[in-house]
Amino acid sequence: MRQTKPLPTTVQCWAEQRTGPVVAVRDASHDWHRSRVWELTGEGGARWYVKVSPSAKFFARETHAYRHLVPALGHSRAPQLLDSRADDLALLLTVAPGAPAPGLGLTSAAWRAVHAQAGMLCARLHEAGELDRSGRAEAEASLTAAADGAEKYLGRAGDRLTGGEQQLVRDYAAQLRRVGRVPLGYIHGDNQPRNWLWSGAMAFVDFERTRPAARVQDLVILAVTEWLDHPDREQAFFQAYGRVLTGAERHALRCLTALDAVNCLARVPDNHHPEVTARGRRTLDRLMKEDRP
Structure with missing residues (x-):
């Protein structure tokens, strides 16, 4: 408790x-x-x-x-x-209207509406404000910074990853450094349903991780949780977001999911959320099956 x-x-x-x-x-x-x-x-x-x-x-x-x-x-x-x-x-x-979406017992149609409004708000946030010189530099370095964190998380995760899984993560970290130019902006940083308030309209909360970055970094948690089992929600999100991901963004997103997985498993000793551990394990199992059949 x-x-x-x-x-x-x-x-x-x-x-x-x-x-x-x-x-x-x-x-x-x-x-x-x-x-x-x-x-x-x-x-x-x-x-x-x-x-x-x-x-x-x-x-x-x-x-x-x-x-x-x-x-x-x-x-x-x-x-x-x-x-x-x-x-x-x-x-x-102030108190924003609504309640966290996961606790509302929403129907499939309502979840599509939730993701559509999340896509709309993400687009607004990603395009909010011009990046100044320091902000642009931070955003341009964000994917490299994510790749740099791989070894730290691998060290913390230890034997919770096999040798093959460790190499998989290293390979994706190396690829992330070479994805090329991607759209930049301000990201929410913890973009997932627990931070979405729903009342028939959407409100975002919790902006402590909001920062300049590659915009695709805001989609990682959704890609390995919500959208993996519900492609209709992903479709609704991107229709409202207003554009599809570029090829470089799609590749970056796949690399970032591998890094998210090892991050989840690195947090096991002080992580009391089994769903986070399960998220990391499921992603690694899927990537190993697809990349190392």
Whole structure:
């Protein structure tokens, strides 16, 4: 059972300067030891969220996203940033409409609608704002940076991968360095249904990993989970996204799925989510079957 995390008193006092007195606090963190999110309820029933970022880097990314990128998504398509406090890495956010899509018991048709709106919002986010010089440099280096992480994750994963699987990952890391030019922009960074709120319309949440990168990096988790078993959802996504992937993007995506797999397995010692481990194992098994029959 996950232990409830108390809201720091200093952070609550800071938030109440904007919200007025808070009468109830609910721990709304993800089941991850570094996740710290609380729902606040005021005297009149109004609600807000307070988030304490896991690191200064995530705080900077998320505040930048809310101030400069999230407005491009449209009204009610994401929470709004009311205030931030760098000393505590704290953000005070409005409540976006909807609930996380995975818990809603959606029909197949509804899931297609969810993915269509996710595709639309991804397109808006990926095209939001011009990359400055440093942002473009970061985006241009993002695939190489992903490839550079392969050896670190292989070391952590150890004997959870066979020798053949380790070589497969190394081969894909090498290929990722050579895929060529791909479209760049700002990516959400954790683009998956748990961060999609659905109320008949879509809202995105959790922008702490939003950064300049190759746009295709935003599709990795979807490619190895949602779309693998439901190609109709993938089709709905790309119809709303407005374009199909280039050949270089398709190859990059395949390489990135191999790196995602070893990353999932590298996290096993401190990962209490068997679905993440299963995701990595399933991807590796599939790639080995397709590439090393």
